[in-house]
Amino acid sequence: MRAAVIHGKGDVRMEDRPDPAVRSASDAIVRVTASCVCGSDLWPYRGVVPTVEPHPIGHEFVGVVEEAGAEVTSVRPGDFVIAPFVASDGTCPACRDGITTSCDRLGSWGGEDADGLPVDGGQGEYVRVPEADGTLVALPEAPDEALLPGLLTLSDVMSTGHHAALAARVAPGRTVVVVGDGAVGLCGVIAARRLGAERVIAMSRHRSRQDLAKAFGATDIVAERGEEGAAKVRELLGGVLADSVLEAVGTKGSMEQAFAVTRPGGQIGYVGVPAGGAELPIRAMFSGNLNVAGGVAPARTYIPDLLPDVLSGAIEPGRVFDLTLDLEKTPEAYAAMDERRAVKVMLRP
Amino acid sequence: MRAAVIHGKGDVRMEDRPDPAVRSASDAIVRVTASCVCGSDLWPYRGVVPTVEPHPIGHEFVGVVEEAGAEVTSVRPGDFVIAPFVASDGTCPACRDGITTSCDRLGSWGGEDADGLPVDGGQGEYVRVPEADGTLVALPEAPDEALLPGLLTLSDVMSTGHHAALAARVAPGRTVVVVGDGAVGLCGVIAARRLGAERVIAMSRHRSRQDLAKAFGATDIVAERGEEGAAKVRELLGGVLADSVLEAVGTKGSMEQAFAVTRPGGQIGYVGVPAGGAELPIRAMFSGNLNVAGGVAPARTYIPDLLPDVLSGAIEPGRVFDLTLDLEKTPEAYAAMDERRAVKVMLRP
Structure with missing residues (x-):
């Protein structure tokens, strides 16, 4: 063969x-x-x-x-x-x-x-x-x-996006941010909508991926990154950060981005295979009750x-x-x- | 004054x-x-x-x-x-x-x-x-x-033990291990029983604290630590590790102990203020779907x-x-x- x-x-x-x-x-x-x-x-x-x-x-x-x-x-x-x-x-x-x-x-x-x-x-x-x-x-x-x-x-990828959404405890009434616009992140948008989220913000800088995220049900797109991206999320959500955040990349930067957009007591569902320097900021997690679930779907x-x-x-x-x-x-x-x-x-x- | x-x-x-x-x-x-x-x-x-x-x-x-x-x-x-x-x-x-x-x-x-x-x-x-x-x-x-x-x-301490139990998703039918026999860990035993856990294993090496844990409803005591302690937990639970683990110390050792006794897909609720070298093992978490919630109660x-x-x-x-x-x-x-x-x-x- x-x-x-x-x-x-x-x-x-x-x-x-x-x-x-x-x-x-x-x-x-x-x-x-x-x-x-x-x-x-x-x-x-x-x-x-x-x-x-x-x-x-x-x-x-x-x-x-x-x-x-x-x-x-x-x-x-x-x-x-x-x-x-x-x-x-x-x-x-x-x-x-x-x-x-x-x-x-x-x-x-x-x-x-x-x-x-x-x-x-x-x-x-x-x-x-x-x-x-x-x-x-x-x-x-x-x-x-x-x-x-x-x-x-x-x-x-669809099962993995679903895992991220479940791990992030997506449910009706909860606000969602998806970090990562690859196939898993895009499937995460589908999964979040499917689990009842009315507000799903996709973080993406690429036009074609933004369009697909919208087609999959993303209600908002944030192209900015880092603190600027977090500020945009806060603005979109009326002054607060997100209840549920899907991390679908696995790099140090994407993990930091995920933490930066999560409200105190919020839930991060991560499915990006941890690469290079990806680590969890235990002190910020502890002080803000930022919870982390997920892994290999x-x-x-x-x-x-x-x-x-x-x-x-x-x-x-x-x-x-x-x-x-x-x-x-x-x-x-x-x-x-x-x-x-x-x-x-x-x-x- | x-x-x-x-x-x-x-x-x-x-x-x-x-x-x-x-x-x-x-x-x-x-x-x-x-x-x-x-x-x-x-x-x-x-x-x-x-x-x-x-x-x-x-x-x-x-x-x-x-x-x-x-x-x-x-x-x-x-x-x-x-x-x-x-x-x-x-x-x-x-x-x-x-x-x-x-x-x-x-x-x-x-x-x-x-x-x-x-x-x-x-x-x-x-x-x-x-x-x-x-x-x-x-x-x-x-x-x-x-x-x-x-x-x-x-x-x-009682509110913090309760936070650990909620973060660890203690519920009827779930098996529980409590790492830490200080006041918070002991209150965690109370909280786990109060939330319906029928099986609560307290890890403690001190007789008076073991006795208090039992008085608070711990069904088993494990005095061993490290891998030996994990093996004992596995033996007590019929060959599997725990669904819900309460981490109530905050040191590197106690955090490692908590991960060592958690089953794949299990949930760690941590409330010990992270001290010194306490960190989260992201690769083991990812591969085993070990989830972490908690923080300052x-x-x-x-x-x-x-x-x-x-x-x-x-x-x-x-x-x-x-x-x-x-x-x-x-x-x-x-x-x-x-x-x-x-x-x-x-x-x-």
Whole structure:
């Protein structure tokens, strides 16, 4: 099969890889029908995270089950499935608590499963899915092609935006600021509106992203940053800061921005993978009762909740994809996102 | 009047100070009937926090209103009142959100009010109370002498323990660990039980504090610390860590202990004033979805909620006082707490 492999900074290549086979009775083989590049894939691509040795890459995909191991009961060949961005068994204590990302039998696309066996990346033609019963969400029937982008976002960015909104305790009557105008931040706008927020302020300096944020339900845009941005938020909210703040970047600057726009007693939901110098200002948090929740989103838990709204068209997170390329063009997809020529690129094998 | 003044490390003196007078129409003068020494008072006493210049000290007191300014409407001379550990106006946006500790017109006992006027400390005979309407909670009638210790804890430690429990999202069915066996931790045990937790594990190595924790409703005691303590918690909870963890110390060690006993997706409520190297482990938080809430407790918001349970005897937080001294013996009260001869010392003018 053909699959993307990262070799180091700026070096993603399409290569021939062995077709995957069932290696455990709980595995399934999925033929990928759509995958994509994540903002967090850019970290090794940019060399922020070192690539110690070449490995397959990509952790967001949807597809069709080709084969299922003997113990698999929840999906069968021919099912259209959504894969969350990690594999999980669905039965361990963490999974039962809904925190599937802390599963005792966690598996990583492009990495290893819980038994140490290699797992394919999502940016390829086929993937061996460990713990298929716990991991995959099957649809009752094959979806319309037009729904594919939206379904693909459930793999990560829409579920992650939802996690940020839940962590920030978004609810009717609460005011919301979203820090970060990438795909996750934009999905955070959708999630905040979906959870009932009437006032959602998106912080963005890019016209096309501002427009998409508005299309997703943002009521206000703040282009200013830092203290100036916080002052603008305060002005928009009648002299107070926000109840709920979604942090969807993970840098020192975005984290500081999130704290700067949160009212005393307010809640920050953060889902940006903490990069470089990102840290939490414990003294400011303590004196202002600024609360922090979030982390790596348990997408598997959220897919069943969000799926009906994608299928009905009530939400359209698939609009974050502004470029679609053939799988063979994966290196170009990385370059387009790295250079911010695209918000998010879908790949079609 | 007589009042305690801190001059520096290990140096608290009883001195003659001017009797306070109403300086603003929103002031009240309170004759202190009971006050006490807080664990956080030990920080300047131990020199951990420097004392730049001598100032009155003490921030927990109850008493009787002697005089009220022309604009004061909620209390009148003769009323028995509880003072939370800071003054607040009750009308600003933060106060309306319940975060009275972030009031626009915050005032500090032993420090200054919002107009920069000096404010008396609680460890004295009289206190000028700024923003009396917002700050003081009056009882309908003078309480029985036996209730005085319990009422005094509402000023800080019981309200702070309650804040930790709320921040940790304690609720029926959730498992709880309390890190810290000082007065706040012990009150945290009371608060956790009061909020419906059936399982409350107190981490304590001191027999008398273990006994008090049990009397307050702790179902289990863990004397071990570090990873050994976490293993014990996991064993007690059937192989998983705790849903809700109360951190009531504020040191690097206690914060690490709190994280070590929290399950993935669990909630830490922290109220220990962050000391020295206390910091938040953002990467472990992110990967495990370990959530953090809390800070300086808005005692003023909680006093009306907790008061009926103290008056009825449903909770007995006053039992944290294991020594009562005359106000004149305030220096000895500091020494007793510093040397851990007493959990908490009540002072009677």
